[in-house]
Amino acid sequence: MDRIEVFTVPVNHRGDWLLVRLTTRDGLTGIGDASHGQDARTLAALRGFSLAVKGRELFRLEVLRQAAIRSQPFDRSVACAFSALEQCAWDLRGKALGLPVSELLGGRLRDSLRCYANINRAVVDRSPAGFAAVAEKAVAAGFDAIKLAPWDDMPREGSPEEVERVTALGMDRARAVRDVIGPRRDLLLDAHSHFPLEKGLALARRVEPLKLFWLEEVTPPDPPENLARINREAAMPTAGGESLFGVKGFLPYVTANCVNIAMPDIKYCGGAFELKKIAALCEGAGMRVAPHGPASPIGHVAAAQVCATLPNFLILEYAFGETTWRADLIEPAEELVNGRFTVAARPGWGFALNEHTLASRKRSVIEL
Ligand SMILES: [Mg+2]
Numbered sequence: 169m170d171r172i173e174v175f176t177v178p179v180n181h182r183g184d185w186l187l188v189r190l191t192t193r194d195g196l197t198g199i200g201d202a203s204h205g206q207d208a209r210t211l212a213a214l215r216g217f218s219l220a221v222k223g224r225e226l227f228r229l230e231v232l233r234q235a236a237i238r239s240q241p242f243d244r245s246v247a248c249a250f251s252a253l254e255q256c257a258w259d260l261r262g263k264a265l266g267l268p269v270s271e272l273l274g275g276r277l278r279d280s281l282r283c284y285a286n287i288n289r290a291v292v293d294r295s296p297a298g299f300a301a302v303a304e305k306a307v308a309a310g311f312d313a314i315k316l317a318p319w320d321d322m323p324r325e326g327s328p329e330e331v332e333r334v335t336a337l338g339m340d341r342a343r344a345v346r347d348v349i350g351p352r353r354d355l356l357l358d359a360h361s362h363f364p365l366e367k368g369l370a371l372a373r374r375v376e377p378l379k380l381f382w383l384e385e386v387t388p389p390d391p392p393e394n395l396a397r398i399n400r401e402a403a404m405p406t407a408g409g410e411s412l413f414g415v416k417g418f419l420p421y422v423t424a425n426c427v428n429i430a431m432p433d434i435k436y437c438g439g440a441f442e443l444k445k446i447a448a449l450c451e452g453a454g455m456r457v458a459p460h461g462p463a464s465p466i467g468h469v470a471a472a473q474v475c476a477t478l479p480n481f482l483i484l485e486y487a488f489g490e491t492t493w494r495a496d497l498i499e500p501a502e503e504l505v506n507g508r509f510t511v512a513a514r515p516g517w518g519f520a521l522n523e524h525t526l527a528s529r530k531r532s533v534i535e536l
Pocket of ligand 1: 358360384385410460
């Protein structure tokens with residue numbers, strides 16, 4: 169490993185993308201997504217890991233993984249930094265061997281992936297009509313599954329009246345989106361852990377008429393028993409697990425049967441290999457996997473290579489409408505047709521950073 173660059177790319181009011189690129193002495197590059205941690209802390213963690221990987225070949229990923237896990241506690245930022253470097257290493261490995269990463273992870277089971285449009289990060293006008301307008305755009309772009317997080321303004325310590333007001337407003341937003349997408353498309357709601365157990369159980373009953381594809385993270389993942397109870401009692405499938413790291417992080421979640429659908433994120437869960445391992449854990453428990461990832465196009469193409477190989481894959485997240493230039497941040501340009509993403513058959517992730525777009529969009533580049 170010769171060179172490690174970290175690019176900060178401003179996106180919108182919700183934050184930046186943090187992208188990592190490794191370059192070998194032979195000029196091969198590997199790219200990874202470190203977005204949506206806490207950027208300053210993720211950078212510090214990347215700096216720490218860079219000492220361990222610089223000047224080394226990165227084929228022995230399990231050696232690096234074990235050394236990394238032993239080296240420090242894995243909070244969100246450390247997990248984000250490690251996962252990004254791990255993604256870079258897989259991209260490099262694929263390019264060095266001339267194979268798509270999916271071929272190195274067991275081979276693909278499918279050539280394209282169903283994706284849902286997460287409209288939440290694109291909605292600025294948070295009125296029901298504002299959500300509906302963005303959902304309508306996603307449908308026009310070809311998506312037949314739409315996700316929103318309608319309770320993001322829930323106060324931490326609100327009065328019962330305030331909590332009810334925000335809960336009802338969220339219901340109005342969700343109903344407005346259901347109305348505009350029609351009964352045949354899929355609706356997914358993310359509660360972002362805003363509800364305690366009893367209120368969460370009531371919420372699950374309240375959203376029943378909306379005929380959800382899934383209800384996501386009603387309560388925090390800890391203690392697992394709360395989500396498990398909601399999962400048992402909810403009439404619709406439940407999903408979650410986006411913030412968990414590694415097979416060890418997922419084991420209690422899977423064992424307690426917290427959700428029907430696990431949502432490891434390649435940006436936090438430990439990277440591509442860890443995502444594959446977590447999916448195997450879920451497969452053993454009869455759980456489907458729908459990787460989380462309102463990510464940059466880098467995180468998306470990386471997750472796609474793993475998803476292509478998973479027997480229990482369900483659907484992949486796609487951050488809809490965040491920027492107008494998203495597709496051109498990579499080459500070839502990112503393309504979804506009717507909400508489906510074709511799994512690249514080119515080496516590595518099958519994509520490179522588009523230098524032209526990067527030059528005009530990045531705020532900074534740091535060389536580690
Ligand atoms: Mg979520």
